[in-house]
Amino acid sequence: MIYVYAITDADCESLSDVCGLDGRPALSRTLSNVAIVYGEVAGTPVEPSAENLWQHEAVVEAVMKRCEAVLPVRFGMTFGDERALEDTIARHGAVLATGLERVRGCVEMGVRVVSREAKEAEAISPNSAPADRSGRAYMLARLEDERRRRASQSRAEAIGDALDAALSPLARDGTRRLLPAPHVLLTAAYLIPRDASELFTSCAGSLSDEHPDVRIVCTGPWPPYHFAPALSSRAAEVAHG
Amino acid sequence: MSAADVPTLADDDAALQKEATLLDLVDRLLDKGVVLTGDVTLSVADVDLVYVGLRVLISSVEAAQRQRGGAEPIR
Numbered sequence: 013m014i015y016v017y018a019i020t021d022a023d024c025e026s027l028s029d030v031c032g033l034d035g036r037p038a039l040s041r042t043l044s045n046v047a048i049v050y051g052e053v054a055g056t057p058v059e060p061s062a063e064n065l066w067q068h069e070a071v072v073e074a075v076m077k078r079c080e081a082v083l084p085v086r087f088g089m090t091f092g093d094e095r096a097l098e099d100t101i102a103r104h105g106a107v108l109a110t111g112l113e114r115v116r117g118c119v120e121m122g123v124r125v126v127s128r129e130a131k132e133a134e135a136i137s138p139n140s141a142p143a144d145r146s147g148r149a150y151m152l153a154r155l156e157d158e159r160r161r162r163a164s165q166s167r168a169e170a171i172g173d174a175l176d177a178a179l180s181p182l183a184r185d186g187t188r189r190l191l192p193a194p195h196v197l198l199t200a201a202y203l204i205p206r207d208a209s210e211l212f213t214s215c216a217g218s219l220s221d222e223h224p225d226v227r228i229v230c231t232g233p234w235p236p237y238h239f240a241p242a243l244s245s246r247a248a249e250v251a252h253g
Numbered sequence: 254m255s256a257a258d259v260p261t262l263a264d265d266d267a268a269l270q271k272e273a274t275l276l277d278l279v280d281r282l283l284d285k286g287v288v289l290t291g292d293v294t295l296s297v298a299d300v301d302l303v304y305v306g307l308r309v310l311i312s313s314v315e316a317a318q319r320q321r322g323g324a325e326p327i328r
Contacts, residue, residue, distance in 0.1 A: 016289060062275075065282050086286035100289055111287075122277045126269070199280075227266075229273040237285035 014091040015058065017071040018049040018082050018235070019108050025078035032071040033064055043098055044105030046112065049075050050097075058088050072235045081116040083108065084235040104243045111241035118184055118203045119233035121212050125171050125197040126227045165190065168197040171226060175200060178219050182212050187238050197226060201238035209233045 015033060022042045030038040032051040040047050049071065058064060065087060072084045091097040101108070168190040179202055180186055188200035204212055213230050220228040 019287060060283060065278055068282060069278060084281070084286045086284075086288050087282035089287075089289045091289075104289075108287075122273075124273045124277070227269060229269055231270075231274045231277045234277070234281060237281035240285065240287045243288060 013053050013055060014050050014094065014097055015053040016048060016050045016085045016089045016091070016097070017068060018075045018084050019112065020047045020049060020075050020079045020082045021112065022047050024075065027071075027074060027078070030071055030074040031067075033058065033067050038071045038074070043101040044108075046101065046105065046108050048097065048101060053090065058090065060087060069235075076119065076235045081112040082235050083111050083115065083240050084237050085240075107241050107243055114185075114241075115203065115236040115239055117205055118236060118239075119206050119209060120236045120238060121202045121204055121209060121216075121230060121232040122234060123175060123179070123198075123200040123202070123216060124229045124231070125168075125175070125199075126229065127167075127195050127197055128225055128227060129195075164197070171223060172198050172200070174223070175219065175228075178215050179212065182208050182215065185239060201234075203236055203239045204233075206233070 017032060017038065020040075022045055024040065024047050027038045027040055027049065032038045033053050034051075036051050036053070038049055038051050040049050042048075051071070068087050072082065075082045091100070172188050172190060175188075175198075176186065179200075183202040183204045185203040186200060188198055190198050192199050202212070209232065216228055216230040220226075
């Protein structure tokens with residue numbers, strides 16, 4: 013099976029010393045004026061183990077180091093034969109080329125804002141049944157849940173706006189998600205020039221000092237996963253559903 | 254428990270950084286990136302197992318670090 017790691021420029025440097033899944037070499041092939049970085053895997057399904065995820069990521073990051081522009085491919089994309097791969101790339105060549113220009117010279121930084129009140133929140137479960145089982149107690153509990161939800165939403169929006177005000181000037185693009193998980197106020201991804209990652213991390217650190225009620229964790233630099241193009245209506249549903 | 258066994262704020266931040274990096278890796282590789290119209294060889298059950306596996310991995314790494322009394326380089 014052909015396993016695809018990334019899309020990059022047709023004239024990208026050789027990947028002769030790079031290995032991916034199953035220890036097999038990463039290969040490159042030019043199709044429709046872009047280079048497809050791929051490898052061969054023994055069969056499907058490809059297990060999403062921590063080891064395999066890091067091996068996939070290692071190949072994409074190797075491409076990112078060697079080339080100005082890289083579009084990381086989602087984990088697990090395989091093709092039964094070269095013809096199927098060629099047809100797909102031919103169909104989406106223009107979108108992929110535009111996508112490469114969007115991320116050229118850039119990396120992605122991740123930001124995660126976690127409430128320091130996690131332990132308090134755990135002690136007050138929104139679904140805990142009140143000792144008083146009357147209808148009135150139930151309604152009061154639900155009203156309190158809604159009040160907490162709105163307070164969390166406001167808090168997440170406020171910190172998100174502060175993050176954007178400080179970090180957007182450094183970025184070509186950005187995206188965020190409010191309240192993605194319990195105790196996580198927001199996650200965000202920023203597309204920044206490669207040489208700005210240290211400044212970005214420093215700015216995020218300063219923000220952390222200004223907001224002692226939360227923890228602001230910065231990760232990266234990553235390949236630009238959040239800024240990869242959707243290729244078709246079906247792909248868009250899968251990617252953004 | 255001695256003072257050396259008590260996790261410090263720095264240990265806490267290091268653990269949070271490591272956890273955030275792993276979670277961000279999983280989020281990106283399994284939910285973002287270019288979706289080619291090939292065969293997606295991943296099932297929902299596989300994704301759940303990844304999260305469970307990562308939690309176990311994080312816990313075991315943290316436990317090993319505490320025993321050694323040192324911190325690994327943070328990504």
